[in-house]
């Protein structure tokens with residue numbers, strides 16, 4: 223339906239956070255390539271359904287990043303399923319996904335489902351703590367990226383610093399390993415400069431918290447990476 227390999231910028235909206243109609247309109251009509259609905263805490267079916275119905279007034283592609291089975295909602299364009307590669311527990315790589323496929327396997331449109339190999343690199347992020355991650359060395363992250371591309375053939379490798387700006391040189395080195403797997407970067411993009419810097423290496427930058435902290439700066443990140451199109 224959409225050519226995801228051409229995407230450069232995504233806004234991530236948290237169903238657990240308030241956003242007024244005007245702000246939502248500005249985000250949806252900003253020129254971003256897509257919206258992700260997702261978060262770690264308090265993601266409920268009511269929150270997801272409500273946000274989806276408000277986003278559907280606009281034409282922007284809309285993805286559910288599934289964080290628990292209870293909030294899986296029909297009607298999104300795509301479903302992104304995280305596998306946390308640097309979790310210490312198999313549960314967050316395989317088991318929760320296994321349970322979801324057991325429940326929904328017969329109704330899943332596999333063309334709409336994309337698995338994300340997550341590497342979470344901010345030990346203060348909720349998702350890091352929730353999924354009991356360990357902090358990998360640089361060589362470990364590169365090996366995870368190689369596994370994502372060559373062993374698991376994942377469509378997406380996601381370097382996640384949620385809440386904190388990460389290391390552009392690491393993103394550059396990871397990008398050098400990937401040909402078919404798309405590299406997503408998310409975390410602490412709060413300005414045009416940071417958006418441009420990470421966008422030089424990552425295929426897609428994901429912008430989240432700044433939407434709620436400084437909408438004006440959030441909107442500028444779109445033009446920062448798509449200005450030359």
Ligand SMILES: CC(C)=CCC/C(C)=C/CC/C(C)=C/CC/C(C)=C/CC/C(C)=C/CC/C(C)=C/CC/C(C)=C/COP(=O)(O)OP(=O)(O)O
Pocket residue numbers: 236260261262263287288289290291294295296301303304305306314315318319320322323326329330331335340346347348349352353382384385430431
């Ligand atoms: C008809 C119908 C219902 C169709 C749909 C069928 C369908 C697509 C079914 C789903 C199939 C499936 C396999 C689902 C997987 C289910 C599942 C339980 C996955 C678990 C994913 C996971 C490992 C979650 C842990 C948390 C995590 C890694 C979340 C990722 C997003 C993230 C890091 C958000 C950042 O969180 P935030 O709250 O913003 O953090 P900060 O506070 O730090 O900012």
Ligand SMILES: O=P(O)(O)OC[C@@H](O)CO
Pocket residue numbers: 234382383384385386407408409410411428429430431432
């Ligand atoms: O909220 P921020 O820090 O922008 O991070 C975006 C996204 O990667 C979170 O999953």
Ligand SMILES: [Mg+2]
Pocket residue numbers: 236261384430431
């Ligand atoms: Mg967040």
